């Protein structure tokens with residue numbers, strides 16, 4: 395086929411742009427970059443981690459934030475101008491993610507909402523033909539995780555989960571060290587996560603829903619409940635209907651490293667644990683501030699424990715893993 399010079403240049407420029415775009419893209423954006431010159435990205439849940447993820451994604455060439463969805467007007471009012479400043483173009487704003495997903499300019503979405511929303515929003519997003527970066531933990535129950543996996547497998551979409559330690563060089567070299575046999579047989583992995591934030595915020599009385607907050611859409615699939623600031627932005631993770639406390643919030647990152655060490659796909663042969671709320675009665679939390687769990691794995695043990703509110707632990711570290719081998 396003959397090509398004139400202009401068409402050739404246009405084609406080459408596209409090819410170079412595509413090569414630049416794809417060089418460093420995370421998988422959920424890489425998929426869209428194969429189809430488009432510009433990747434239309436959207437964010438659901440913009441207060442904290444979702445926004446962080448978006449700002450990182452916007453550092454990649456060829457990525458544009460098309461829209462932001464949040465149930466809180468105050469969050470939207472803060473984030474929209476910040477994003478406009480970064481990319482020189484104002485994103486659209488939505489309070490209902492279903493409406494936003496109808497937008498055909500959106501190729502991929504980041505889900506940065508509280509954990510009790512991940513399942514519904516991920517399923518909605520892949521059914522709408524969007525690739526997804528969903529924050530950890532994937533969801534709050536095995537049932538929800540199963541529904542998510544089924545929905546993703548039925549779709550053609552690429553989904554990535556926010557277990558960012560998988561991309562960390564020091565974690566990778568620790569895994570290589572063990573997989574090269576330098577620890578000998580791995581017998582035991584001890585995990586701890588003793589963060590202060592696990593005790594929640596100081597207790598306060600219920601109050602009126604703040605103006606501009608669609609609290610019904612914040613609760614979503616969770617039971618009806620009064621509004622209380624200690625159960626809202628950030629600190630919801632210490633309440634059973636929304637999260638699982640320190641164990642699913644930070645423990646999930648560490649447990650992921652423990653499973654990576656042996657690339658295990660096995661379920662534990664048995665699990666036993668105890669825990670409770672033994673400290674900080676003046677702070678609002680339902681999830682346990684104190685936990686010890688033992689997982690019997692084939693040929694090795696994993697133990698997980700946390701003591702929220704002490705912010706230190708073995709080796710002087712507030713969180714970590716100790717891998718115990720024969721060597």
Ligand SMILES: NC(=O)c1ccc[n+]([C@@H]2O[C@H](COP(=O)([O-])OP(=O)(O)OC[C@H]3O[C@@H](n4cnc5c(N)ncnc54)[C@H](O)[C@@H]3O)[C@@H](O)[C@H]2O)c1
Nearest residue numbers: 439440441442443464465466506507529530611612627628
């Ligand atoms: N990977 C990490 O290291 C890391 C770190 C922090 C948080 N996270 C994860 O990120 C997610 C968000 O945590 P966070 O600390 O940013 O929470 P946050 O409470 O600060 O922010 C959540 C945002 O979602 C919004 N929201 C709630 N329901 C919504 C809905 N139905 N539609 C649209 N917006 C909605 C809230 O208004 C809020 O702005 C959680 O899943 C958390 O586990 C991951």
